[in-house]
Amino acid sequence: MDMEKEKFLELASLRALDALDGEELGQFEKALALADESLKREYAELRWTVFHLPAAAEPLQPSSSIKSALMAKLRTAAEPDIQTSAFHKPQRTPGWRPLRLAFGVAFVILLLCVADLLFYVSSLRTTVQLQQKRIAALTTELEQKQKFLDVLQAKNIYVAIMRGLNVSPSAYGKVIWDPERRSAVLQISNLPPAPQDRDYQLWVIKDKTPVSAGIFSIQDGGKPSFFEIRNLAEVNTRHISAFAVTVEPKGGLPKPSGEMVLMGAPVIQ
Amino acid sequence: MSQQQVKESRIPATGAEEEKALLEKIAHQDDQALSLLYDRYARLLYSIVFSIVKKKEEAEDILQDVFLQVWTKALSFDSSKGNVYAWLVTMTRNKAIDRVRSKQFQTMKNASQETDTSTLSDSEQNTALDAVMLMERSSKIKDALNAIPQEQKETIQLAYYTGLTQTEISQKLNVPLGTVKTRVRQGMQKLRGLLKDKL
Numbered sequence: 001m002d003m004e005k006e007k008f009l010e011l012a013s014l015r016a017l018d019a020l021d022g023e024e025l026g027q028f029e030k031a032l033a034l035a036d037e038s039l040k041r042e043y044a045e046l047r048w049t050v051f052h053l054p055a056a057a058e059p060l061q062p063s064s065s066i067k068s069a070l071m072a073k074l075r076t077a078a079e080p081d082i083q084t085s086a087f088h089k090p091q092r093t094p095g096w097r098p099l100r101l102a103f104g105v106a107f108v109i110l111l112l113c114v115a116d117l118l119f120y121v122s123s124l125r126t127t128v129q130l131q132q133k134r135i136a137a138l139t140t141e142l143e144q145k146q147k148f149l150d151v152l153q154a155k156n157i158y159v160a161i162m163r164g165l166n167v168s169p170s171a172y173g174k175v176i177w178d179p180e181r182r183s184a185v186l187q188i189s190n191l192p193p194a195p196q197d198r199d200y201q202l203w204v205i206k207d208k209t210p211v212s213a214g215i216f217s218i219q220d221g222g223k224p225s226f227f228e229i230r231n232l233a234e235v236n237t238r239h240i241s242a243f244a245v246t247v248e249p250k251g252g253l254p255k256p257s258g259e260m261v262l263m264g265a266p267v268i269q
Numbered sequence: 270m271s272q273q274q275v276k277e278s279r280i281p282a283t284g285a286e287e288e289k290a291l292l293e294k295i296a297h298q299d300d301q302a303l304s305l306l307y308d309r310y311a312r313l314l315y316s317i318v319f320s321i322v323k324k325k326e327e328a329e330d331i332l333q334d335v336f337l338q339v340w341t342k343a344l345s346f347d348s349s350k351g352n353v354y355a356w357l358v359t360m361t362r363n364k365a366i367d368r369v370r371s372k373q374f375q376t377m378k379n380a381s382q383e384t385d386t387s388t389l390s391d392s393e394q395n396t397a398l399d400a401v402m403l404m405e406r407s408s409k410i411k412d413a414l415n416a417i418p419q420e421q422k423e424t425i426q427l428a429y430y431t432g433l434t435q436t437e438i439s440q441k442l443n444v445p446l447g448t449v450k451t452r453v454r455q456g457m458q459k460l461r462g463l464l465k466d467k468l
Contacts, residue, residue: 009454009458010450010451010453010454013453013454013456013457013458014428014435014450014453014454016457017425017428017429017453017457018428018432019428019433019434019435019438019453020434020435021434021435021436022436045461046457046461048461049457049460049461049464050429050457051354051355051358052410052464052468053410053414053425053429054313054314054316054317054358054361054362055313055406055407055410056407056410056411056414057313057316057317057319057320057407058316058319058320059312059313059316059404059407060312060315060316060319061311061312061315062311062312062315062328062329062332063329066311066329066332066333067304067307067311069333070307070333070336070337071300071303071304073333073337074300074303074337074340
């Protein structure tokens with residue numbers, strides 16, 4: 001038997017008992033990996049021998065209470081320990097606290113990230129909703145202005161210019177109407193918003209009789225306001241003597257009752 | 270004899286495949302399966318633990334730990350690395366040796382040098398077939414150990430039952446490292462031969 005093989009078997013006997021240490025442990029593992037089948041079999045038989053040693057221990061029966069306590073503990077078993085392989089060398093079991101702490105911190109960070117993401121999504125939603133509202137408002141404005149342009153583009157249009165009266169001397173307005181379509185545009189400037197329980201009402205004065213052309217409200221007195229007038233009651237300028245605006249109760253009235261703020265006659269035919 | 274044959278033959282007559290199936294059930298949280306496995310192995314594993322720690326309460330505590338670990342780690346059992354018997358025995362031995370090496374245990378041991386022998390009187394007479402077979406097998410293995418020279422037996426037992434390395438054994442017995450290597454090599458060779466004949 002050559003020294004190399006004898007050396008292998010010497011280390012193998014110690015390794016089978018998990019009693020090999022130091023550099024020799026690494027040397028044996030390398031040698032085992034390169035060993036031929038006969039040496040591997042020798043090592044396997046040494047491990048087989050070791051596996052029988054437990055049976056040499058004095059046979060003892062544990063208390064029955066151990067099993068009872070074990071079965072009761074099963075559902076509240078501790079966190080798994082490190083994996084034990086068939087050839088694992090005894091060593092201190094690692095502490096689980098640092099790992100639990102790391103998982104705990106990672107979980108908290110994850111929660112914070114999720115919360116932050118949800119907040120961001122929520123704020124994006126709000127932004128989208130605001131933008132959608134703005135788009136809707138602009139679309140309405142655009143449609144309105146298109147209608148105004150339609151009136152202005154008419155082949156025959158009529159204009160009445162209204163001036164502010166005592167209550168609002170700086171106010172002025174125009175009525176531009178298309179007799180063919182019976183639609184008109186009302187433009188108002190420098191007229192303050194009406195009181196909360198009031199509306200402005202436009203009248204067509206036909207044969208000295210006022211006929212309602214609709215109500216409107218001013219949002220911002222500093223900017224010119226445009227209103228669409230549909231189905232103008234009277235479009236024949238020969239029958240229209242004037243246009244007037246009065247302040248009426250909310251919703252308007254069939255006949256004017258409030259103060260007149262604007263009035264004017266058709267100037268362009 | 271191939272390594273494969275060594276793994277699957279000459280194991281306790283409880284069926285390797287049956288035990289593997291038990292572990293699979295345990296992995297699926299079948300407590301009945303764990304109960305069966307406990308009934309099969311508790312005696313052997315407890316004996317191993319007690320032979321290492323030599324204290325009843327510690328041995329009971331470790332035994333419980335072993336089966337709790339089986340409960341939680343059954344899914345990770347790799348049958349290609351060994352059978353259930355080898356897995357359980359290795360796990361049990363490792364836990365017992367770790368306990369012996371722990372500082373707390375050393376403190377307790379120094380405080381009381383007496384071996385707790387109460388468990389010996391607690392041994393129940395078990396007339397089940399498995400228990401009888403286990404006793405018979407245990408007897409054969411003890412005979413084989415007793416048949417090798419005392420110093421070789423002592424060295425092997427120090428390595429296995431206390432987890433000491435060759436260097437630590439050398440220091441404990443106050444013999445050269447080379448002597449430890451020779452005793453282990455010769456003792457294991459003889460033991461292998463004797464066990465092959467008896468089992």
